[in-house]
Amino acid sequence: ESVLTQSPATLSLSPGERATLSCRASQSVSSYLAWYQQKPGQAPRLLIYDASNRATGVPARFSGSGSGTDFTLTISSLEPEDFAVYYCQQRLNWPPLTFGGGTKVEIK
Amino acid sequence: EVQLVESGGGLVQPGGSLRLSCAPSGFMFSNYAMTWVRQAPGKGLEWVSAISGNGANTYYADSVKGRFTVSRDNSKNTLYLQMSSLRAEDSAVYYCAKVITADSLDMAFDIWGQGTMVTVSS
Numbered sequence: 001e002s003v004l005t006q007s008p009a010t011l012s013l014s015p016g017e018r019a020t021l022s023c024r025a026s027q028s029v030s031s032y033l034a035w036y037q038q039k040p041g042q043a044p045r046l047l048i049y050d051a052s053n054r055a056t057g058v059p060a061r062f063s064g065s066g067s068g069t070d071f072t073l074t075i076s077s078l079e080p081e082d083f084a085v086y087y088c089q090q091r092l093n094w095p096p097l098t099f100g101g102g103t104k105v106e107i108k
Numbered sequence: 109e110v111q112l113v114e115s116g117g118g119l120v121q122p123g124g125s126l127r128l129s130c131a132p133s134g135f136m137f138s139n140y141a142m143t144w145v146r147q148a149p150g151k152g153l154e155w156v157s158a159i160s161g162n163g164a165n166t167y168y169a170d171s172v173k174g175r176f177t178v179s180r181d182n183s184k185n186t187l188y189l190q191m192s193s194l195r196a197e198d199s200a201v202y203y204c205a206k207v208i209t210a211d212s213l214d215m216a217f218d219i220w221g222q223g224t225m226v227t228v229s230s
Contacts, residue, residue: 034216036153036217038153043203043222044153044203045220046216046217049208049216056218087152087153089155091215091216094215095158096155096170097158099152099155100152101152102152102153
């Protein structure tokens, strides 16, 4: 099973700042990594798939990078609507599909 | 509009059964693999099960294998999750979601339902 570890658990930033979220896999997942955003009371929303491809309708301030075991989600300049929890998910070594534990981006 | 709507959640006693449904709209359902993902209150996302577009292939997390069954009726445009021998730790919001690419098992999920709550308690 590929375990995904996200860091930090919580990121306290102000609007306009840059956010850098990390996801580390216990074994290589090649580029088969996705990022989701989840706001309270809502379903997850796909942001990035295959490490660096933005999903339809996702603003350009969201970008993904990495391959193998180390991945990064970057939000170039935080908007008020970006404060949420972010999850990574791998789809190479499955079943089981696995998600990271999440990073909460909160307003400082 | 592409949409998924879950139903069937509720309160059930330990050891009981429940069947969840997921109704798609706005896309060719039979062309897409589907998945169920759950989220216990205040916790992260946990993958539960997946099924190919034609229903021939099914996949399960170890935590539900032998107790849950995923199926689909493409003629009725419905995805199901039959849950039995339910435990307290199965209590969660259950989401259905579709894969991003037709005719594939590329398990990234671009459309999610709103979720249905399952509570297992006596």
